[in-house]
Amino acid sequence: MGLKEFVTRRIIQIVVLYFAIATMLFFLFRAAPGDPLAAYIGTGFTQEQAAQIRATFGLDQPVHVQYWKYMTNLVTFNFGLSYITGDPVWGIIQDRIWNTLVLMGTSVVLAYLIGVPFGAYLAWNRGTKRERFGVVFALISRSAPVFWTGLLGIWIFSFKLGWLPAGSMSQPGVTYSSKLAQFTSPSFLRHLILPALVQAFYFYSLPALLMRNSMLEVMNEDFVDFAELKGISDFAVMLKHAARNALLPIVTAFAVAAGFAVGGSVVLETVFAWPGLGREMVRAVIANDYPVAQATFLILAGLVLVANFLADLAYGYLDPRITYD
Amino acid sequence: MTLLEVNDLHVTYAGDPDVEAVRGVSFTLEEGETLGIVGESGCGKTTLAQAIMGALPDNGRITGGEIIFDGQDITHLSNRERREIRWEQMSMISQSAMNSLDPVYRVKDQIKEAIQEHRDASDAESYERARELMELVGLDPDRVEDYPHQLSGGMRQRVIIAMSLALDPDLIIADEPTTALDVIIQEQILYRIKELQRELGNSMVMVTHDISVVAETCDSMVVMYGGELMESGNVDEIFNNAHHPYTLGLQNAFPSVEGEKRDLTSIPGSPPDLSEPLQGCPFASRCPFAAPVCEEEVPVQEPVDGHRVRCHEPVPFEQIRDRSGEDETWLSQNKV
Amino acid sequence: MSDQNTTAFDSESAPDARDTELSTWRERQVDAWRRRLAFLKREPMGLAGILIMLAIILVAIFAPVIAPYEPTETDYGNSLAPPSAEHPLGTDNAGRDIFSQLVFGARPALQIGLLSAVSVAFVGMNVGLIAGYYGGYVDDALMRLVDFAYGIPFTPFIIVLVALWEPSKWTIVGAIALLLWRQTARVVRSHVLNLKEKPFVKSARTVGASDRRIIYRHIAPNVLPLVFLYGSFAIAWAILAEASISYLGFGDPTAVTWGQMLQSAQQSQALARDAWWWFTMPGMAIMLTVISAFLIGRGYEEQLNPELQEP
Numbered sequence: 001m002g003l004k005e006f007v008t009r010r011i012i013q014i015v016v017l018y019f020a021i022a023t024m025l026f027f028l029f030r031a032a033p034g035d036p037l038a039a040y041i042g043t044g045f046t047q048e049q050a051a052q053i054r055a056t057f058g059l060d061q062p063v064h065v066q067y068w069k070y071m072t073n074l075v076t077f078n079f080g081l082s083y084i085t086g087d088p089v090w091g092i093i094q095d096r097i098w099n100t101l102v103l104m105g106t107s108v109v110l111a112y113l114i115g116v117p118f119g120a121y122l123a124w125n126r127g128t129k130r131e132r133f134g135v136v137f138a139l140i141s142r143s144a145p146v147f148w149t150g151l152l153g154i155w156i157f158s159f160k161l162g163w164l165p166a167g168s169m170s171q172p173g174v175t176y177s178s179k180l181a182q183f184t185s186p187s188f189l190r191h192l193i194l195p196a197l198v199q200a201f202y203f204y205s206l207p208a209l210l211m212r213n214s215m216l217e218v219m220n221e222d223f224v225d226f227a228e229l230k231g232i233s234d235f236a237v238m239l240k241h242a243a244r245n246a247l248l249p250i251v252t253a254f255a256v257a258a259g260f261a262v263g264g265s266v267v268l269e270t271v272f273a274w275p276g277l278g279r280e281m282v283r284a285v286i287a288n289d290y291p292v293a294q295a296t297f298l299i300l301a302g303l304v305l306v307a308n309f310l311a312d313l314a315y316g317y318l319d320p321r322i323t324y325d
Numbered sequence: 326m327t328l329l330e331v332n333d334l335h336v337t338y339a340g341d342p343d344v345e346a347v348r349g350v351s352f353t354l355e356e357g358e359t360l361g362i363v364g365e366s367g368c369g370k371t372t373l374a375q376a377i378m379g380a381l382p383d384n385g386r387i388t389g390g391e392i393i394f395d396g397q398d399i400t401h402l403s404n405r406e407r408r409e410i411r412w413e414q415m416s417m418i419s420q421s422a423m424n425s426l427d428p429v430y431r432v433k434d435q436i437k438e439a440i441q442e443h444r445d446a447s448d449a450e451s452y453e454r455a456r457e458l459m460e461l462v463g464l465d466p467d468r469v470e471d472y473p474h475q476l477s478g479g480m481r482q483r484v485i486i487a488m489s490l491a492l493d494p495d496l497i498i499a500d501e502p503t504t505a506l507d508v509i510i511q512e513q514i515l516y517r518i519k520e521l522q523r524e525l526g527n528s529m530v531m532v533t534h535d536i537s538v539v540a541e542t543c544d545s546m547v548v549m550y551g552g553e554l555m556e557s558g559n560v561d562e563i564f565n566n567a568h569h570p571y572t573l574g575l576q577n578a579f580p581s582v583e584g585e586k587r588d589l590t591s592i593p594g595s596p597p598d599l600s601e602p603l604q605g606c607p608f609a610s611r612c613p614f615a616a617p618v619c620e621e622e623v624p625v626q627e628p629v630d631g632h633r634v635r636c637h638e639p640v641p642f643e644q645i646r647d648r649s650g651e652d653e654t655w656l657s658q659n660k661v
Numbered sequence: 662m663s664d665q666n667t668t669a670f671d672s673e674s675a676p677d678a679r680d681t682e683l684s685t686w687r688e689r690q691v692d693a694w695r696r697r698l699a700f701l702k703r704e705p706m707g708l709a710g711i712l713i714m715l716a717i718i719l720v721a722i723f724a725p726v727i728a729p730y731e732p733t734e735t736d737y738g739n740s741l742a743p744p745s746a747e748h749p750l751g752t753d754n755a756g757r758d759i760f761s762q763l764v765f766g767a768r769p770a771l772q773i774g775l776l777s778a779v780s781v782a783f784v785g786m787n788v789g790l791i792a793g794y795y796g797g798y799v800d801d802a803l804m805r806l807v808d809f810a811y812g813i814p815f816t817p818f819i820i821v822l823v824a825l826w827e828p829s830k831w832t833i834v835g836a837i838a839l840l841l842w843r844q845t846a847r848v849v850r851s852h853v854l855n856l857k858e859k860p861f862v863k864s865a866r867t868v869g870a871s872d873r874r875i876i877y878r879h880i881a882p883n884v885l886p887l888v889f890l891y892g893s894f895a896i897a898w899a900i901l902a903e904a905s906i907s908y909l910g911f912g913d914p915t916a917v918t919w920g921q922m923l924q925s926a927q928q929s930q931a932l933a934r935d936a937w938w939w940f941t942m943p944g945m946a947i948m949l950t951v952i953s954a955f956l957i958g959r960g961y962e963e964q965l966n967p968e969l970q971e972p
Contacts, residue, residue, distance in 0.1 A: 017809060140948070221424070226485075282820065300817055304812060321472070
């Protein structure tokens with residue numbers, strides 16, 4: 001099977017999966033106890049007014065009609081109207097998508113930049129005390145919840161040392177000409193560092209331990225010995241031959257990692273008051289703003305699927321033995 | 326000129342218990358010569374090859390004797406110093422050559438790596454050399470573009486052989502280079518190796534358990550057993566005039582297309598446990614001619630110039646030679 | 662290792678064991694325990710994990726005895742007091758004793774953690790066994806389900822579920838279990854695929870053993886170590902998930918949980934007020950509990966060496 005067929009097949013799989021998730025979500029919200037508009041429709045509203053509100057949101061239609069509308073709307077990125085503000089949901093969250101992507105993207109990249117060499121280092125020092133401590137340290141990093149390390153980070157670097165801002169993405173009152181201008185501004189970067197590092201600290205242990213395991217397997221291979229026989233230096237062997245081969249499984253794991261990062265944004269963004277999808281979702285759920293909650297959830301899920309797909313492609317590219325079947 | 330000189334070499338593997346795999350081996354190799362090291366598995370020949378190459382596993386150590394290569398004592402060189410000799414002057418074809426190629430790099434890049442590590446060659450020059458080397462071993466030079474998994478086992482083996490020649494080393498150590506291949510390819514490759522050696526004039530050490538390979542490709546040979554050399558000398562001399570019972574037994578054990586048809590005789594028993602220190606001749610327990618004197622220190626005799634035998638010869642040599650031709654002698658283990 | 666387990670389980674599971682077999686069975690049990698203890702000594706990480714976990718379990722069980730105050734007992738005159746003899750870990754903004762809250766907080770954490778892990782292990786193992794053993798349509802269908810589970814982001818899903826229903830302990834356990842089983846299932850399935858081809862399974866089939874018997878009497882015991890491994894990790898994930906949920910405000914409002922303590926701390930400006938005892942301690946507690954679960958799993962994993970992955 002060639003690249004084209006593989007890509008087509010995967011895309012179809014992803015689309016099907018996505019619609020399955022959307023369907024699940026739809027019925028989940030419908031199946032939940034309570035009236036979605038209960039908080040909204042206070043006791044002061046009359047029956048007609050309540051009915052009118054329901055009609056606006058299409059809640060007076062039979063379920064299968066609602067479902068059909070829902071699915072067809074999805075395709076056009078029409079996520080409906082917010083229960084709270086009445087504004088189109090897409091308009092509200094559009095901006096936030098980039099905010100989340102930049103934050104999570106930076107954290108994952110940092111986590112890999114730290115984790116992969118660390119893992120290689122651990123494997124190369126197999127059996128030593130250094131390696132033992134390293135593994136335990138990686139586990140400790142993974143055991144400390146993000147919201148805790150985030151709070152500590154804010155306390156130390158913002159309150160105590162005053163180096164970094166205490167949260168949010170930008171200083172109030174400042175405007176930017178474009179998203180790109182905003183993301184490259186020094187102010188933004190100052191706001192980005194702490195949350196990205198905090199998340200990366202939680203995350204790096206995955207690529208680190210995976211890399212370590214992978215390297216250990218590869219280090220036993222004959223071609224590593226042969227490279228040494230050829231007179232290549234230890235360091236070059238580790239880098240060019242051992243690490244290069246060990247990286248292959250790390251790439252597939254990246255998909256899982258991205259999935260977790262995306263999910264973790266709900267917590268990270270809440271801790272740092274970062275205006276992204278995650279925080280929006282939490283707020284929407286608390287406020288019973290179902291359309292917004294649904295939309296943010298679906299976009300988060302979509303991002304995970306895309307990450308998976310990219311990882312598959314990357315792996316096929318890196319490993320010459322793979323022929324996409 | 327003597328290229329390689331090994332004097333009373335001892336190699337031990339640390340462990341529980343320690344295993345002394347090479348126990349006092351001595352031989353010399355002249356320039357342009359091919360030396361065969363023959364013996365059963367477990368006799369220490371691979372260890373010997375690795376020790377010479379400086380490629381012993383982590384727990385292996387040279388615990389005695391010396392190795393002198395091109396006039397230089399390389400016995401206790403550091404890894405860094407070894408690296409300078411490696412590949413440029415001494416290269417090795419190991420048993421698992423087929424798995425020695427990195428799956429994620431093309432053949433040309435792996436050959437290039439070997440060349441550029443030791444020489445100041447440009448990418449273009451290395452590429453040319455890689456193609457040359459492929460032709461040398463009888464492979465289509467265009468296949469340097471391939472990845473290892475696109476080549477068959479025999480082809481990969483040839484790539485490794487080609488790589489071992491890349492820098493025109495003085496010495497090539499080949500450890501069972503053809504064992505994993507089928508018989509027809511074996512023939513081709515051995516022939517090719519011999520041709521190349523004639524053309525390029527390198528010296529070679531050929532480690533194998535197959536005595537017929539030695540007969541075909543080597544000029545001189547040593548027979549190894551239990552970590553020690555039983556017999557050594559010129560190949561023709563040893564084949565026609567073998568003195569040691571073990572050598573004679575080995576000759577019986579391998580089929581030959583020529584000569585009269587006869588049953589193969591194998592030597593009953595198994596090699597000694599190298600974790601134990603040995604007294605006397607390691608072969609004594611399996612030798613049909615062994616006498617009580619064989620339990621003591623065994624001298625090296627030299628019946629013919631250049632042909633050495635480690636044996637007490639408790640029985641006159643002619644008897645050993647005649648009797649070892651008979652299956653009876655081996656199977657019944659009747660001490661003569 | 663699996664072959665050893667096989668013979669041990671094969672005869673010990675035979676319901677019609679004779680007395681002579683029984684004595685060797687007992688000997689085998691003793692030997693198995695001896696091996697387990699030896700393994701513990703070899704793996705200090707695993708041992709440390711077990712000890713820490715046991716300590717925390719004891720704290721949870723004896724919370725009313727250990728805690729000097731009621732966790733919800735307020736004392737506004739003494740709010741935000743730093744650690745002292747009276748309040749070893751200080752008080753929060755309503756004068757509640759931090760130490761007592763911490764001690765009682767171990768209960769929901771462990772309850773949810775252990776319950777979730779058991780559910781995850783149970784569901785994951787069974788799905789893996791059935792998918793792996795039967796293959797074909799069953800396998801395809803179950804693996805599609807696993808793919809589906811993988812496609813759903815973990816924490817957001819739990820939030821949605823818990824918010825839509827009620828924030829009780831059971832909802833949380835259910836929500837966690839609904840997704841986390843996916844990894845155990847995949848791993849068990851591939852191990853089963855491997856085991857299916859082994860002689861002991863083939864001979865059981867020849868003898869005429871039913872599918873159910875083969876799966877649960879022969880294959881399952883060999884898969885248990887793997888399930889235990891991922892079960893330990895599941896405890897860790899579940900506790901972290903529960904902590905995140907309660908930090909975000911979706912936890913059980915009647916329970917005192919560590920995550921909720923951190924939420925209160927942040928919302929009451931504990932950072933600005935330097936009440937470090939309030940926001941460092943709950944996080945420490947979470948970290949300690951989670952790492953003990955990881956250590957147990959890691960120590961065991963050294964013996965098994967499967968790939969280490971996120972669920």
